[in-house]
Amino acid sequence: MRAKGELPAWIDVVVLPLANLTLAFALSGLVVIAVGEDPVKAMRVLVQGAIGHPEAIAFTLYYATNFVFTGLAVAVAFHAGLFNIGGEGQAYIAGLGVALVCLYLDFLPWPLVFLLALAAGMGFGAAWGAVPGWLQARRGSHIVITTIMFNFIAAALMTYLLSHVLLDPGHGAPETRRFLPGATLPSMQTMLGWIGVDAPRSPLNLAFFLALIAAFLVHVYIRHTRWGYALRVVGQNEQAARYAGIDPGRAIVVAMAISGALAGMMALNEIMGAHQRLLAAFTSGFGFVGIAVALMGRNHPVGVCLAALLFGALYQGGAELAFEMRGISREMVIVIQGLIILFCGALENMFRPALAALFAKPERA
């Protein structure tokens, strides 16, 4: 017997997101018409700009890497019944950890620098996530509120550090000196060069593979380990968790630490890979978009990867769109992205009743 409004899995996973996406694009088209531009052309530029040539694809994947990390972060917390809004702050603080290693331990051999930077990024992010988790578990402070507040704390702290402590004197902007070549992640261009493949220059780097590995590990952890099982029980039914001898408080802290660590890995892509220096506000909203990515990806690692790809394409294609078409400004592109987040995220249940009526078969009728 199927409960009211519940859909077959394939509808939930494929048809519903596609319907939402189509509607979002249709509305975006209307917006484009309203500003006096040709929506078909805009669409073509967008798609072309996102996946039309190797360089575009590389940029799309580079953005997608960020979204995989922040999307996974939201998804893990969500499985434990927590809404982690703090990916932004966790990634920002993680950037500090990565930068400290890359700035001050760059005399070590590369593998060691890499591992230490990875550990520092994950560790700093985990700590920034675990504190709100602990506050929730032991003091009952709501995680949504505390993680938002922690975003602000992170921003203030980092601004201070970058403008007073870590500032590279020769620079006008609040950023550190460039990392030495031995303390950065190799770019995709370099790596493909090793096996003799010619690739365009882009910020896409080793972190892309880390993202895929992270997605796989998250899947294994959540679905196939007893810790992941305990985490899901806590997320679904805290009473049942107590009954089963699982400590919900501990599970919450652990889930938030993992979530923060995943968000923190974004700093590897941005700081150690793309920018190769720590700079102010490098997270630029990726942490928040991770919420939409997780929502659209149904909190499943594969879904998160696909959604991240979509958002990566939108970022890259959108940038191209703003560049190519005079009538469409950078802000317009943000409106279009906002519509997609709106329909795939906030309004994601809008089509559900209609689809339920269409596809749910009456049983025993």
Place this chain on the structure above:
Amino acid sequence: MDAPALRLTGIDKHFGPVHANRSVDLSVAKGSIHGIVGENGAGKSTLMGVVYGYHTADQGSIEVDGKPVRIAAPQDAIAAGIGMVHQHFMLVENFTVLENVLLGAEGGALLAKGRARARAELERLAREYGLSVDLDAKIEDLHVGAQQRVEILKALYRGARILILDEPTAVLTPQEADKLFELLALWRDQGRTVLLITHKLREILAVTDRVTVMRQGAIVATRETAATNREELAELMVGRRVALRVPKGSAAPGAEILRVENLVCADGRKTERLRGVSFAVRAGEIVGIAGVSGNGQSELLEALAGLRPIAGGRILYKGEALPAPGDPARAKQARARAIAHVPEDRHRMGMVVAFPAYETAILGYHDDAELAEGPLLSEARATARCDKLMGQFDVRPADPRLKSGKFSGGNQQKIVLGREIDRDPDLLLVGQPTRGVDIGAIEFIHRRLVELRDRGKAVLLVSCELDEILALADRILTVCDGRIVGEVAAAEADERRIGLMMAGIAA
């Protein structure tokens, strides 16, 4: 002959894919008590929801006193003279009785006049029907029986001539239930009409004039109560013959397994729910805890399972004191020492409705070495365990991947019970094992509990169904207000005596 007080014709109702009512025709004679029985999900509540305006039927019509009425909302039902007393009371806890009755019938923007009128009217009604209740008491200070009287007063005040009662005795002692039934009889004699929804066949036979049996959304039979019996009604409800009382030999109690000494337990508001409880359970016996719900049984069960901190006393298991409960690890330690626990509320505690059955089937045992595969939790082994369990406990459908919440109540309970019994516990703590479980599954579950006892295990049974306690327990302890007020051996137990003890009147 008078037109029937209520006539339903061809009522049909779907909830999405679920066909909850299938062209139901029902005629309730004026001045009668009409019972409706059926298993969970048979469509009783949906039907009453249609009559009271919570649901609108897809098809069909309703007549009150021979006149067609359109009922789209509860207000329409009230206007037509229909009143309803819900299983879960619809009262504002921190309002007084008077304010609750007035709610929705204020009679104007200013309360003073309506209040004065209501007070006079309610005093008259209370006198006439012997429904004594303090009009100025707050609901939260009233006993459940009194709260129910408020619900009835509410319906009367709104001029109900047809009163629908949904499982009214679930929260009452047998004596309180008897009083309620006297009231209903008085009412009938005054020419009013009662529709009584219940799953307790004993009550149907005791109080109704006519009884309608529902199964799978349709009416399968209507009988004159005088011309039917429990067995026939049970068979009509389930669709096959069922044993209402499982055969059970006498107990052979062995060594003492559990001893509780002076246990004191407080709830979240620091109110004492257990006030010094002492008893023992031996291997090979079922000890039943009888009592009206809310008298400390839940706290007792949770404290024994290690889920609730204790404020005093101690718990000895196989002669050793168990570590103080409350710490999250304590539930795990209890399991490790072969104490199994079937919680009172399986949805709230015993299972995870969103998980597939095989994941519910390992809840609490997910750390078992047997289920591990290196660092991973083996899905294949969990599924295999669930498969085995489903076979042994006749769970239908036997599909380990089906969501736990999609099984019927009886099958969910079989999964939970199976999970706990499967680990071969020395002590089974079991609360409300057949709440929300259909009759066919009740028989099965009872058999399993007796079987466990016969294997020499200790069973502590908490149930608000006195029938269940009488059917299963070898010794019966009665709790009232956090204390054990009496102990009787099963052979000497009778319902009246235990009922008096449940009400706190010394036997």
